[in-house]
Amino acid sequence: MPVSGLPPYDDANIFARILRGEIPAKTVYEDEWAFAFHDIAPQAPTHVLVIPKGRYCSFADFSATASAEEIAGLFRAVGKVAKDLGMEADGYRMLANMGQHGGQEVPHFHVHLFAGRPLGRMIPAG
Ligand code: 5GP
Numbered sequence: 001m002p003v004s005g006l007p008p009y010d011d012a013n014i015f016a017r018i019l020r021g022e023i024p025a026k027t028v029y030e031d032e033w034a035f036a037f038h039d040i041a042p043q044a045p046t047h048v049l050v051i052p053k054g055r056y057c058s059f060a061d062f063s064a065t066a067s068a069e070e071i072a073g074l075f076r077a078v079g080k081v082a083k084d085l086g087m088e089a090d091g092y093r094m095l096a097n098m099g100q101h102g103g104q105e106v107p108h109f110h111v112h113l114f115a116g117r118p119l120g121r122m123i124p125a126g
Pocket of ligand 1: 014104105
């Protein structure tokens, strides 16, 4: 069920629980700013989620209220994960869903990384 992606932040959301270690995740990378883990329902041979450690509901919230350090930290982590997982040679897609029409389902900002096959059109027809 899509969410609005707007504050207030819900500390009970599934990615907040993963960050607190309450729910297991297949960790790919972690640093001061970001945490990356495999998506539970992969939509490509490799499908990883990269999330900020801060409490941000969506890209709308993150881009407006995160510090410059947090923003740089998150996006450097996205690039590092893609490189370290060997995605650069054949290419990859990064994507962030925001709100109802974006199809965002988890109200903690996350960047999807997809790789491992040609990924087709940016937006499916229909
Ligand atoms: P969204 O639609 O919000 O952009 O994407 C949410 C993503 O989170 C989906 O791709 C979904 O498969 C993934 N997801 C939902 N619950 C869990 C979970 O408990 N663990 C992991 N690793 N991924 C999850």
